[in-house]
Amino acid sequence: xxxxxxxxxxxxxxxxxxxxxxxxxxxxxxxxxxxxxxxxxxxxxxxxxxxxxxxxxxxxxxxxxxxxxxxxxxxxxxxxxxxxxxxxxxxxxxxxxxxxxxxxxxxxxxxxx
Amino acid sequence: xxxxxxxxxxxxxxxxxxxxxxxxxxxxxxxxxxxxxxxxxxxxxxxxxxxxxxxxxxxxxxxxxxxxxxxxxxxxxxxxxxxxxxxxxxxxxxxxxxxxxxxxxxxxxxxxxx
Numbered sequence: 204x205x206x207x208x209x210x211x212x213x214x215x216x217x218x219x220x221x222x223x224x225x226x227x228x229x230x231x232x233x234x235x236x237x238x239x240x241x242x243x244x245x246x247x248x249x250x251x252x253x254x255x256x257x258x259x260x261x262x263x264x265x266x267x268x269x270x271x272x273x274x275x276x277x278x279x280x281x282x283x284x285x286x287x288x289x290x291x292x293x294x295x296x297x298x299x300x301x302x303x304x305x306x307x308x309x310x311x312x313x314x315x316x
Numbered sequence: 317x318x319x320x321x322x323x324x325x326x327x328x329x330x331x332x333x334x335x336x337x338x339x340x341x342x343x344x345x346x347x348x349x350x351x352x353x354x355x356x357x358x359x360x361x362x363x364x365x366x367x368x369x370x371x372x373x374x375x376x377x378x379x380x381x382x383x384x385x386x387x388x389x390x391x392x393x394x395x396x397x398x399x400x401x402x403x404x405x406x407x408x409x410x411x412x413x414x415x416x417x418x419x420x421x422x423x424x425x426x427x428x429x430x
Contacts, residue, residue, distance in 0.1 A: 236415045246404055247423035248359070255416075294358055298415040302347065303372065306358035 205230045207297050209307035216285055217315050224280045224310045226295030232256075237278045238296040238304065239269065248294070254278065285314045320422035322407050328428045331397060337425045339390040339407030347414055348390040350382060351406040353424070359406055365390060366412055397429045 206229040216222045228237065239251040252262060254271050262269045266283045282289055295307045320341045329335050339348065347366045351359040364372035365384040379401075381393040390407055404424045411417040 238418075240421075245423055246406075246426070248406065248408075248421035250418055250420070253418050301372065302349070302364050302366075302410075302414050303361050303374070304359075304419070306360075308358055 205232075205235075205297050205299055205305045207295050207305055207307035209293075209295055209310050211310045212308070213311045213313070215313045215315065218287060219284050220314075221281060221283050222285050222312065222314075224282075224293050224295075224312065226278045226280065226307060228276050228278065228295070228297045230297060230299055232299040235297060235299040237271070238298070239278075239280050240294045240296065240306075241291045242294060242309070243291045251280070251293075282312075285312075287314050287316055290314045320407055320409050320420050322405075322422035322425050324425060325423070326426045326428075328430060329394065329397065330430055331399070333397075334393070334395045336394065337392040337405055337407075337427075339392075339409075339422060340388055341409040341420070342388055343409065343420065344387075345409035345411055345420070346387055347410045347412050348384060349408040349410075349414075349419070350390070350392055351408065351421075353404040353406060355403070363392075394427075397427075399429050402427055402429045 208227045235256045237254045240248040268281045270279045290313050292309045292311045294309045296304045298304045323338045350362040353359040362376045363382045368384045379396050383391040406424045407422045408419045410419045
């Protein structure tokens with residue numbers, strides 16, 4: 204069975220602070236896909252990144268960066284110099300073989316001015 | 317057009333009502349999905365359509381009835397719902413191998429059952 208754990212339920216930071224959101228996954232499959240989504244209060248899930256299990260390269264996109272480590276089954280997400288607009292719930296998700304995504308419980312990030 | 321459009325955005329219905337949720341995309345995607353998200357919980361998959369055929373049903377109660385009349389449209393017909401069915405219903409679409417190509421989500425329908 205697949206499982207995603209986001210241990211941080213809520214995080215509150217002050218604008219311009221860096222913040223890391225943790226994601227730990229479990230699967231016995233050797234081929235799998237990991238995703239991060241942002242969900243603002245309006246409700247839509249905004250795609251941030253997708254990684255497959257064969258690509259351990261870390262990625263940076265503007266203020267966002269992702270650290271994928273198969274050795275620790277983690278796919279952590281860092282926001283550098285956070286902004287108020289980053290306030291949202293962030294979900295990490297895992298998919299294997301079928302089209303069923305298994306989501307973590309989410310981390311609610313609040314960035315205060 | 318890179319959007320998934322869901323209507324209505326909000327819906328309040330009684331337990332004896334029949335209503336439908338609608339989802340539309342014009343990205344040429346041939347897979348479409350319904351997810352249910354309870355408050356402060358993650359989304360949970362309900363149904364997957366691939367090439368307009370139901371390919372995954374996650375043991376959803378029969379009071380939820382999906383329909384995919386064509387490759388651009390996905391409906392969710394609701395009948396005799398319970399208050400615990402109140403949730404945000406999210407639609408998504410993808411190329412057939414969504415895991416490889418990614419999913420596009422709509423902004424959802426917030427359903428309240430009274």
